Amino acid sequence: MGQTICICSRGTITIDNKRYFFIQKLDEGGFSYVDLVESVQNGKFYALKRIICHDKEDRKNALNEVEMHRMFNHPNILHLEAYCIMDKGPKCEGWLLLPYIKDWAAQRCTISYRAPELFNVASHCIIDERTDIWSLGCVLYAMMFLEGPYDGIFHRGDSVALAVQNVITIPEGCRYTQALQHLLTSTMVTNPQERPNITWVLNQTKQLLQIEAVQETKLA
Structure with a gap:
């Protein structure tokens, strides 16, 4: 689980020492957001799911979602590219980096x-x-x-x-x-x-x- 740094002025984030540009917000739910990000290294697009964790139980659930992704290794299931826990004062966010489904579909169908x-x-x-x-x-x-x-x-x-x-x-x-x-x-x-x-x-x-x-x- 690499170090994560948010550089808001440049609209970039770093996960596992790899930088990504923030492009736009894709969707949001009750306790999570999904953003479209672009890899600085290769220009590929990814979906960044940010799970809002209010307490230890939420943090545990976020890590459990990570483990669920790791349990399966199949070309028809979205592969977890990277993840981290981003501490933000009393709260934290679980960040899951996933393939952008439009690009993923183009490669497989x-x-x-x-x-x-x-x-x-x-x-x-x-x-x-x-x-x-x-x-x-x-x-x-x-x-x-x-x-x-x-x-x-x-x-x-x-x-x-x-x-x-x-x-x-x-x-x-x-x-x-x-x-x-x-x-x-x-x-x-x-x-x-x-x-x-x-x-x-x-x-x-x-x-x-x-x-x-x-x-x-x-x-x-």
């Missing part, structure tokens, strides 16, 4: 399969399994039509970020059932809060397989 909310990560935006449901929908689309829904747009050099804001359209003359088309369009709803979870997707898939099995039995 192919642009033509990236959910709309990952192009412009707004405050209070919830990133959960439904973000992956969108990518799953893109894979299903590619399986049905032999090309991803935004592959052509990407290869033409047009903006995928703008294209994903529009309602997905099914190509004319689609030979697949309405039930399968409904599954596809449901997974690719622009608003992530209106997208189904994985349990719904699995149940719909099972129903489609059962229908297909019954039809094959009738034809046999």
Whole structure:
């Protein structure tokens, strides 16, 4: 846990002997703030979560959050870059330096399969399994039509970020059932809060397989 110095006049902080420029406040909650900072060393952006600790219990909870981050090492889980406890008189702050999710997503998700909310990560935006449901929908689309829904747009050099804001359209003359088309369009709803979870997707898939099995039995 390195020494942390706040140099307010220059808008910089130092964590583990590495300096970061303060860029802007991203969000705030009841007992924490999230700021966007930029590394002086390499220009990369990070999210700095500042947890306000009023007493020893709050400090313990902040350190427990640090340990929870350290328990997991997976490419789909945000990695804790650094942390420290910043003493401020009777109070203190737990500082957690995390990857900036917009940059993190750009490194890990192919642009033509990236959910709309990952192009412009707004405050209070919830990133959960439904973000992956969108990518799953893109894979299903590619399986049905032999090309991803935004592959052509990407290869033409047009903006995928703008294209994903529009309602997905099914190509004319689609030979697949309405039930399968409904599954596809449901997974690719622009608003992530209106997208189904994985349990719904699995149940719909099972129903489609059962229908297909019954039809094959009738034809046999």
